[in-house]
Amino acid sequence: MKKVLSFVLVVSIFWLPTFVYPQEAPRLPDFKIQQSPKLQTGFVIHGGAGAMRRGSLSPSQEKFYREKLKESLMEGYNALLNGKTSIDAVEVAIKIMEDSPLFNAGKGSVFTANGKNELDASIMDGRTQNAGAVAGLHKVKNPITLARAVMEKSPHVMMIGDGDEKYAEELGITLVPEKYFWTQQRWDSLQKIIKKEKAKKSRKESIESNLQGEFNNKFGTVGAVALDKYGNLAAGTSTGGMTYKKYGRVGDVPVIGAGTYANNVTCAVSATGWGEFFIRLSVARDIASLMEYKNMDVQKAADTVIHKKLQDLGGNGGVIAIDKQGNIGISFNSEGMYRA
Amino acid sequence: MKKVLSFVLVVSIFWLPTFVYPQEAPRLPDFKIQQSPKLQTGFVIHGGAGAMRRGSLSPSQEKFYREKLKESLMEGYNALLNGKTSIDAVEVAIKIMEDSPLFNAGKGSVFTANGKNELDASIMDGRTQNAGAVAGLHKVKNPITLARAVMEKSPHVMMIGDGDEKYAEELGITLVPEKYFWTQQRWDSLQKIIKKEKAKKSRKESIESNLQGEFNNKFGTVGAVALDKYGNLAAGTSTGGMTYKKYGRVGDVPVIGAGTYANNVTCAVSATGWGEFFIRLSVARDIASLMEYKNMDVQKAADTVIHKKLQDLGGNGGVIAIDKQGNIGISFNSEGMYRA
Numbered sequence: 001m002k003k004v005l006s007f008v009l010v011v012s013i014f015w016l017p018t019f020v021y022p023q024e025a026p027r028l029p030d031f032k033i034q035q036s037p038k039l040q041t042g043f044v045i046h047g048g049a050g051a052m053r054r055g056s057l058s059p060s061q062e063k064f065y066r067e068k069l070k071e072s073l074m075e076g077y078n079a080l081l082n083g084k085t086s087i088d089a090v091e092v093a094i095k096i097m098e099d100s101p102l103f104n105a106g107k108g109s110v111f112t113a114n115g116k117n118e119l120d121a122s123i124m125d126g127r128t129q130n131a132g133a134v135a136g137l138h139k140v141k142n143p144i145t146l147a148r149a150v151m152e153k154s155p156h157v158m159m160i161g162d163g164d165e166k167y168a169e170e171l172g173i174t175l176v177p178e179k180y181f182w183t184q185q186r187w188d189s190l191q192k193i194i195k196k197e198k199a200k201k202s203r204k205e206s207i208e209s210n211l212q213g214e215f216n217n218k219f220g221t222v223g224a225v226a227l228d229k230y231g232n233l234a235a236g237t238s239t240g241g242m243t244y245k246k247y248g249r250v251g252d253v254p255v256i257g258a259g260t261y262a263n264n265v266t267c268a269v270s271a272t273g274w275g276e277f278f279i280r281l282s283v284a285r286d287i288a289s290l291m292e293y294k295n296m297d298v299q300k301a302a303d304t305v306i307h308k309k310l311q312d313l314g315g316n317g318g319v320i321a322i323d324k325q326g327n328i329g330i331s332f333n334s335e336g337m338y339r340a
Numbered sequence: 341m342k343k344v345l346s347f348v349l350v351v352s353i354f355w356l357p358t359f360v361y362p363q364e365a366p367r368l369p370d371f372k373i374q375q376s377p378k379l380q381t382g383f384v385i386h387g388g389a390g391a392m393r394r395g396s397l398s399p400s401q402e403k404f405y406r407e408k409l410k411e412s413l414m415e416g417y418n419a420l421l422n423g424k425t426s427i428d429a430v431e432v433a434i435k436i437m438e439d440s441p442l443f444n445a446g447k448g449s450v451f452t453a454n455g456k457n458e459l460d461a462s463i464m465d466g467r468t469q470n471a472g473a474v475a476g477l478h479k480v481k482n483p484i485t486l487a488r489a490v491m492e493k494s495p496h497v498m499m500i501g502d503g504d505e506k507y508a509e510e511l512g513i514t515l516v517p518e519k520y521f522w523t524q525q526r527w528d529s530l531q532k533i534i535k536k537e538k539a540k541k542s543r544k545e546s547i548e549s550n551l552q553g554e555f556n557n558k559f560g561t562v563g564a565v566a567l568d569k570y571g572n573l574a575a576g577t578s579t580g581g582m583t584y585k586k587y588g589r590v591g592d593v594p595v596i597g598a599g600t601y602a603n604n605v606t607c608a609v610s611a612t613g614w615g616e617f618f619i620r621l622s623v624a625r626d627i628a629s630l631m632e633y634k635n636m637d638v639q640k641a642a643d644t645v646i647h648k649k650l651q652d653l654g655g656n657g658g659v660i661a662i663d664k665q666g667n668i669g670i671s672f673n674s675e676g677m678y679r680a
Contacts (some may be wrong), residue, residue: 158595160588167588248500250475256622276496289629293630
């Protein structure tokens with residue numbers, strides 16, 4: 001294991017949530033990267049500590065958080081080293097984050113305005129350009145696994161709601177009672193917002209607060225992009241949406257081309273941020289298009305979409321991306337919100 | 341009115357459904373175009389007669405079909421001439437097709453495998469790049485109107501299922517009992533497929549037939565693209581999905597960037613075809629990207645995506661598009677299916 005890791009370049013960008021002040025632009029998601037030029041494999045995950053406020057994590061919680069990110073990263077990366085595909089690596093890494101209550105995906109997902117957990121996920125295979133996306137789940141333990149099943153075992157790409165869950169059952173995918181997704185921390189966050197909302201009167205104010213809620217609570221979205229030794233790219237993303245979101249609202253995560261995209265010709269992308277803007281801009285697909293049609297490298301393409309297009313539209317968030325040579329692109333903005 | 345129309349170039353491409361033989365590649369959707377270079381407005385609709393089989397329409401039905409297309413076209417176009425926006429024109433034209441039982445959208449939508457009607461729609465404003473998409477509706481009379489409301493009156497872009505319908509109610513959008521969408525013709529189509537399916541044994545066969553079902557029943561999707569005299573583009577699409585589709589399956593129509601896209605910098609696009617392929621390729625967004633990044637004209641961009649990319653992947657369908665100068669692009673393939 002040690003020998004293998006000696007080939008590994010680890011780049012960790014830590015933005016300690018405990019340093020974030022409420023008045024400041026929230027910090028960016030945790031990103032950890034491992035890249036092995038020799039094996040031509042690469043793996044990046046995002047786990048989104050973005051909007052956690054000062055004091056919202058105790059030092060011991062923070063430690064758990066870092067450890068879980070590391071576990072997810074290593075499991076995915078080891079899968080690649082062991083000859084598994086990029087799709088395998090993406091699924092295994094995201095599953096670990098879905099199973100942890102620390103992330104806004106799977107267990108630990110935030111609550112909708114009516115006190116439900118509603119989960120979305122998607123995955124895309126760069127080799128075949130096949131994709132699977134699921135939205136509005138209430139009972140599927142690992143949305144990323146169902147997204148993969150939709151991709152591989154059905155003729156469809158996108159499935160939503162109850163129909164989705166019936167299909168999961170047919171496929172033998174683990175279902176859990178809705179209360180499985182309940183966590184005290186997320187419930188408390190919902191109650192706080194409900195209290196604030198009650199104090200407001202005008203509809204306009206309420207919408208604005210809702211948007212702010214999106215910003216503050218969306219960055220827990222998790223995702224991964226991978227290049228395997230067979231030269232194939234894959235991307236996946238999973239989320240619990242935003243606290244106090246309208247029941248039925250869907251963000252960019254299950255929209256192929258917005259939150260997730262992969263194509264061996266260009267790159268694999270997973271996004272996290274203000275979903276509505278990511279849909280309107282087809283963020284993930286646009287990064288690939290800039291590479292394909294303008295010959296940009298993956299970092300420049302990601303920066304162009306995030307720092308120029310997303311910024312101009314007033315949106316907020318970031319992406320992780322990897323190209324077929326294993327080059328990594330990471331881009332995020334946060335000033336945009338305060339200008340919007 | 342006559343005076344105004346004298347400026348209008350009317351291009352009608354009729355592919356008479358009654359001339360289609362079951363063995364032949366199904367004919368393409370009806371497209372009608374009106375363009376007025378002087379006023380710099382343009383309007384195109386598709387109403388999808390594509391897969392109607394020989395004898396499935398009587399001459400009188402065919403007449404109704406043509407008249408309804410004409411009504412939709414003229415209402416949308418007159419809206420533009422009267423100074424309404426491209427969004428207004430798109431909505432009014434699509435509403436007329438949704439209200440008619442002749443199209444696979446709104447009333448007249450096909451049935452899912454479990455005997456339900458499940459409707460999707462989306463709309464996008466090229467000026468603001470704002471968008472609205474709705475999926476999995478069972479009670480909303482005009483899905484395109486709800487999509488517009490999501491775009492204009494909510495902070496969200498995409499909403500699905502029950503949550504969507506609750507939101508429609510809040511906004512005072514017309515809801516109807518589910519039986520409103522029931523039509524004898526679509527019910528009979530479902531019964532025929534169910535009968536065939538029962539005769540089959542292997543899952544593989546069933547999936548293949550399902551895919552074939554998609555092909556045979558998807559082309560009734562309706563859509564419109566418009567350029568108004570203010571120089572703004574808009575696109576909209578509405579569908580009942582495919583006969584015998586799995587409950588919860590969503591095609592390209594509510595996926596912004598796949599079935600619908602509009603951006604004043606490039607073009608407005610509405611697609612009809614085998615939805616899964618349109619999602620995987622981000623068809624509508626890709627046409628815009630080819631214009632933006634490769635300086636292609638709208639027709640060449642549409643042809644590149646439909647005749648090359650979609651064809652290579654084995655997908656099937658077509659698009660209508662219009663650019664900011666009022667140039668129109670129409671592209672569709674049908675041979676691809678028989679190679680798939």
